[in-house]
Amino acid sequence: MRDVTRVGDLYAFYEPLLTERQRQIVELYHFEDMSLGEIAEVLSISRQAVHDQLRRVEDQLESYEAALHLREIARAERKAWEQMVSAWREASAHVPEQVRRRMDDAMRAMGATVSILLGGDADVRKPVE
The missing domain is CATH 1.10.287 (Helix Hairpins)
Structure with missing residues (x-):
């Protein structure tokens, strides 16, 4: 995934704009240091779904930054x-x-x-x- 520090910074600014599920996945992966497989097990979804969701959230955070520049x-x-x-x-x-x-x-x-x-x-x- 992308630079952890950058994602953490962007998350700090734009976290309220994410859904509860998106926040949960980002927090488990970036802040709790869980693997995709561990997150998939906890959330009862596939590892691929976790990966896709993380990628979409990171793209979303980047688009927020591109528009708002916080x-x-x-x-x-x-x-x-x-x-x-x-x-x-x-x-x-x-x-x-x-x-x-x-x-x-x-x-x-x-x-x-x-x-x-x-x-x-x-x-x-x-x-x-």
Whole structure:
């Protein structure tokens, strides 16, 4: 099957658009690391049906990304966030303590939001230490 990381990323964004059965198959294969045969046995369907369903779901996830670009946007947002954190680390030493505290609080709040927007895969550490 396709790159597991890419499928996992796409699944994080587009999972609500899949049927329950599609979600179940993707989760068993990609997240529970079950074989096609094991999934077929659990779901009482043929191994070929599992394979076909996985292929269709992956194609569907790719078509969602081609139309909506959520993964692509998230990558750009993550890069912008990292640049902003880096710039703030440099600038924070040059602003008054009160402003620095307010900005640190704002950065922490924004960091939590960025993590949600990026499908939970953002590396959002404490912006200033």
